[in-house]
Amino acid sequence: MSTTAAAPLPPQANRQRKALVLFSGGQDSTACLAWALDRYAEVETLGFDYGQRHRIELDCRQTVRREIAAQFPAWGAKLGEDHVLDLSLLGQISDTALTSERAIELQANGLPNTFVPGRNLLFLTFAATLAYRRGASVLVGGMCETDFSGYPDCRDNTLKALQVALSLGLDTPMTLETPLMFITKAETWALTQRLGGPALNALIAEHTHTCYLGERGQRHDWGYGCGHCPACELRARGYQEFVAA
Template structure:
């Protein structure tokens, strides 16, 4: 007996921080799904520029990808400030960015992606959205264990059991380097999308929006800036 084919999903909820990776994932989702919504999380980040970047990139996406503008639906913000207080890190408190005794960077927020995915799955269930899209990546993952493929696959399994229905988590950047992420953005939206990511997305851990580099705004020294800068350099130097 042949298996019953499942209908192709037509809607998605993008976990959207306003950074380079989530901006690229939003463009990826808009290219594939006819209905796309976004969700952001206020977990007490030290720098509010991230929350503003979300709005700027979302609005700019309509101009960068006008052919998909009508696919972009509502944005949602979840208040997780209580969680941020118990999962204190260098992203939520005045702490040095360094390696801790476990060999993890102090920018690691314990369980952050697990909490984000749980909240996103609940929202998607109530909104009737079929796929979760996240920018997790184990190639350039900064040492965060909750960005690894095994973690995401286990989370999809747990959510499917807990919600008693299939929960699909798409991670289009999982196996890509930062250079390949820049290339993906260029393929989807050309110069307009790349320019939007450079000008309006925010990745810097220190919240620097005063210093402008070729790859965008940032301090140029924190791990997030170094990763983004190195990837951009590799991308522009490609044959």
Template sequence: MSEAHRNALVLFSGGQDSTTCLAYALTRYERVETIGFDYGQRHRVELTQRLAVLAALRQRFAAWSGRLGEDHVLDLPVLGQISDTAMTRDIAIETQAGGVPNTFVPGRNLLFLTLAAALAWRRGLSVIVTGVCETDFSGYPDCRDDTMKALQVALTLGMDRRYVIDTPLMWLDKAATWQLAHDLGQQADPAGGGADLVRLITEHTHTCYLGDRTHRHPWGWGCGHCPACELRARGWAKYSQPRSSS
């Protein structure tokens, strides 16, 4: 690891992917801070759950607790005001012309990462970790690897500071993301840390687009039928199926 890139800021929503990214960062970097955004999202229960996840991580993984620094939440109502999407309005989730679902919030990841870089500049952090993924995703253009590489260049040039956008989930499907969480937890604590981190993610994280915390499934809480729940459930089914001993 470069001497200049020992500290990281994790885009942390409180969902499965961002929690796995946080565990990854706590394994890899010496000091880790987190950032979340309140943009009027329909599933704003995630803002409550992210605090539950942080508390549970600190309690269960002592080795990580010492690396886990300040948490930041930015109010971003303007994004909700200009977005007419199923993530910011009480409308049915559907696929739009061109194949992109109406859960896509235009500019969201671009804005999140730009604001994260501005905060990182002030906090002396040079790595920004985000859970965007081009393997299991909904066709969102701001989750693509090319987008992340272009934005890394733009932020580095625009702020005259070398930034690294670290995307550990970019080429993983949801089953592999569950497995990564297990492996990271096990690395942190060989005495059951892997299973405990998977249980923590299952119980405390929130992914459901509708903000449902009333229905409990083997993979966690959610409505069970929105695209986010279906993706998480498929990944869990693949991850938890019995492995061949051969």
């Protein structure tokens, strides 16, 4: 689903466009990568190194890209360059459970202390800058306000406003696509099942990384992780609902 209020382009028009996917190496961004590869003529990927506690996700990115290209040749033909930007300054000015070794808990403002203020705003601004240079007119991100931790920069209204600001600031239309915005984690598993069948879901469970603590020692049905951080709990619950449906 696009955050834009404009009428959606016909499928044949989308297939002439180039997209840049914000790709962390996690389940949601891998779902978005498959979604984009199914729709656009060419797809590049962008990751960010911001001093995240679960930095192992950066190591998973290349494995996921290789496996997608090998197992889905039609998508592999569309998969373009990968980029990683150093945003370590964000980690330096943040005081969160995602950028330092501390317990994950709710704060007085009701948000979990895994919230990194401004993260998605910065990510999408840098992504739009790169997309402009690379000739891409679509940004794809895994932001969601259905099954999520309450982060304000994951909400649809935030991204609608940012899409307008980026398009005005670059003086060129920049579409922000958020295919997971209004679906649950169970529906995300169903989406990837529709896109790539059981093989894609198996790839996601085996090779992606979503756990906030960076744990890859224990393999669950839904993938690797500590099993008790908010990201693992959301992923596990979504998988259970998906297989029970």
